[in-house]
Amino acid sequence: MPNSHSALSKKCVIGSSLLDNFGVFASEKIEKDEVIAIWGGKIYAEKDMVNLAKKYPKMLLNPFGVYWGYYMGPIRPQDPIEDSERFNHSCSPNAGIKGQIILVARRDIAVGEEICFDYETAETSGIGLMFVCKCNSITCRKNIDGTAWKNPEFIAKNKEYLSWYLEQKLKFSAE
Numbered sequence: 001m002p003n004s005h006s007a008l009s010k011k012c013v014i015g016s017s018l019l020d021n022f023g024v025f026a027s028e029k030i031e032k033d034e035v036i037a038i039w040g041g042k043i044y045a046e047k048d049m050v051n052l053a054k055k056y057p058k059m060l061l062n063p064f065g066v067y068w069g070y071y072m073g074p075i076r077p078q079d080p081i082e083d084s085e086r087f088n089h090s091c092s093p094n095a096g097i098k099g100q101i102i103l104v105a106r107r108d109i110a111v112g113e114e115i116c117f118d119y120e121t122a123e124t125s126g127i128g129l130m131f132v133c134k135c136n137s138i139t140c141r142k143n144i145d146g147t148a149w150k151n152p153e154f155i156a157k158n159k160e161y162l163s164w165y166l167e168q169k170l171k172f173s174a175e
């Protein structure tokens with residue numbers, strides 16, 4: 001995709017998913033720690049994003065918190081969702097965030113496996129982020145609402161894969 005604002009590994013394909021309509025799947029084996037996607041876009045202040053969403057509701061489909069009151073979204077609000085933004089959520093994910101914009105494999109991922117990350121390792125304010133999870137894992141939290149970061153068990157399980165913003169949020173809430 002020459003005009004895309006994000007990069008997606010060539011080992012990924014879009015397919016239909018039981019978690020949502022679409023998901024991202026491995027078309028080749030992906031090794032632990034391999035980079036799967038690098039997200040890009042434009043930074044929006046929360047109030048601008050909410051305003052734009054009145055005309056372009058899909059702006060709130062993938063709100064990606066990068067700092068207090070700031071989100072990363074598409075370059076233009078009318079832009080279609082890119083393949084790199086079709087990763088579904090799982091409470092027991094095979095991929096995770098490094099830094100703010102990098103998605104890596106948390107373990108080896110086999111051909112045909114759906115690639116998921118835990119949305120709450122990146123997004124914490126809850127803007128648009130409320131749904132009932134269907135991942136069916138033993139540790140499924142069911143209600144995904146952006147508050148998991150307050151749970152020490154969640155933090156322990158995901159500590160290598162929390163976005164920098166969430167790490168800051170934890171640091172400040174502990175002070």
Ligand SMILES: [Zn+2]
Pocket residue numbers: 090091092133134135136137139140141142
């Ligand atoms: Zn779940």
